[in-house]
Amino acid sequence: MGFCTDAIHVGQEPDPSTGAVVAPIYQTSTYVQQALGNNKGFDYARTAHPNRKALERTIAKLEGGAAAYVFTSGMAGIDSVLRLLRPGDHAIFSQSVYGGVYRLSTQFLVQFGMEFSFIDTSCVEKVRQALRPSTKMIYVETPTNPTMIVSDIAAIAELVREKKLTMVVDNTFLSPYLQQPLALGAHIVVHSMTKYLNGHSDCVGGAVILARKEDAEKIFFLQRSAGAGLAPMDCFLVSRGIKTLAVRMERHNANGMAVAKFLEAHPKVKRVIYPGLASHPQHAVAKKQQRGFGGMLSFDVGSLEASRSVLNNVKLCSLAESLGGVETLISLPALMTHASIPPDVRLSIGITEGLIRLSIGIEDVEDIIADLDRALAAV
Template identity: 50%
Template sequence: MSVATRLLHSIPVDEQTGAIAVPIYQTSTYVQEAPGVNKGFDYARTGNPTRLALENLVATLEGGHAAYAFASGLAAIDAVVKLLSAGDQIVAIDDIYGGAFRLFEHVYRRLGIDIVYCDTTNAENVAKTITDKTKLIWLESPSNPTLKVSDIAAISAIAKAHNCLLCVDNTFASPILQRPIELGADLVVHSGTKYLGGHSDLIAGIAVAKTEELAKELKFIQNASGGILGPFDCFLTIRGIETLPLRIERTSTSALEVAKFLETRPEVARVYYPGLESHPNHEVAKKQQSGGFGGIIALALTEDTIEAATKLVTSTKYFKLAESLGGAKSLLCHPATMTHKSIPAPTRQASGVADGLVRLSIGLEDAADLIADLAQALDQLAAAKEEHVVTKEGELVVA
């Protein structure tokens, strides 16, 4: 059975009415026959039929024992970190999402959890960084925003040898292209806001556990902390997932075309896209992803400045300047001043997030139109540079 067929037929038909779409159970509580005697639900923070349908669907897609839906991707990350205790250590990818960095550094570090970062694209770096305090290895693969790809199976073996957990943020690839649990991961997280929802109309997070034991711990944390996803947003996420295979196929195909075009432009010093043979982790991506390489591209401008990047991101027509990614409309952003602004500049730059780096989220528009849009924006960038001449004294004058 194909992934698309299995996905669609993992969404249950409502037993009570026969509704083919999962109903929105907009209720806070449930009537009980007697104390503790109910139809499987007692209070909506603990459980909701719409949320359960979403959680079961994502667990099936990722091949996990169970999944849990949270109010945001960061809330899902937060739940995973709560599996740890003061004195424990996380080994995390250096090219990490700015929100995760902020959570790790400004919340959990002061609560006694240590975090160290390394380039996880070389599994030996992970092995060298682990200590006897390490309890969790944190990967994004591909990473945000430079699309580093880590060998999940190799790092899983290292994690098991050191008796620590491996969690993979699978937001960029989605379970259509990559299933980390099958590669040895213990936990998977998603910003459901992105590809799972797919329409830029909700905020959601998902955490998936490989084993029953981890699932019980995550369920306890979800109920105890209360950062649940509401029923209407669960409904929207299920609706988005129904078209996930088609959207991933289209955006992956278009992204490869756009990436190849960007490699031809002199204004672009480097293109980050795992589908390109020039990508340093291309072979690893081919090994652990199937059906494409996703819809996210990053480009480093030859003029590595915030000013040049700002000029580019404000010159496009179809690409809209906005936070987030994975929606039907193409977006672009400047990580240094947007998504990764919370990371200190030296740390950010050391991990590859340069001032002149721009991230693209390829949508469902025609690839030729997106290429034309980027071409005219890059032309404007080149023209703006030519308009200025630097004198010998270093003064900037208009030619």
């Protein structure tokens, strides 16, 4: 079946006991056993429950994985993946990886003897040069948040195969509709489902999708043992959101491109970073490995004074963290999502105080553009 059909039907079969087209929310902590050890596949909701199983089947199918596990947040899922590392292991991350991943690794995991390097993964040669005998994992975010740097997944996967490493890709910005890292050679995909997979800004969740059964067993062990599996109501919300993923992403693509072109032509904008523009340094790679360019872009207005003015003057665009919802969100990464990164490191990776991030929603694009135009006029 095609992607859109799978997104609507896999894991979402009618409820066998009632015929309900939409599976009920199993809001129960425990399941009765007919006799000792004789249950219907579920015993305690920390370990598993029907809504979680259903969502995990859908996501595994859409990303082309052997298995998927869903967590209470993107960070909870990423934490489980990083627990695959052992003391003494070294991991390479994309330079401007999500701030929470930077914080978790440099402020917490280092105390267990793991080592981390943050490098420009858009250059495979730099990835090769950063390898150490102890390197076990390469963790790529593509495009990166918020600098929209694109890394060549297939090229890094080749290096990973040669060196027998594990490759993780954060696919949050594009969703499996626009990019499928496992098909390009990655071993593990992570998502903040809070974003496009849910798509309606009404739940926090994460997903880990595994190509290899042995990784899947370890992640399932961590999910049920540490207890960060996603609750029934949140699984229901993400399952509902995923049914419209394909149509939402098409609209995000179209609106993203229109807003990028508008901003690129605007005299008050110094730079627009959108992989769909020919001016983007990795436009060719994005075109090769993505089915579309999505709804995320960043643009630089040159100073904190100017960016503050834009943020204070928009009306339709909501000043808020997060991304991937149906509504347009605007943010200032340097002072919001990436504030935990030391200022010198932040600047060295291009996150200036004038850099504004847009998560372009699926409203009428003329309205989004008019709102930005008005706000830029006040700069």
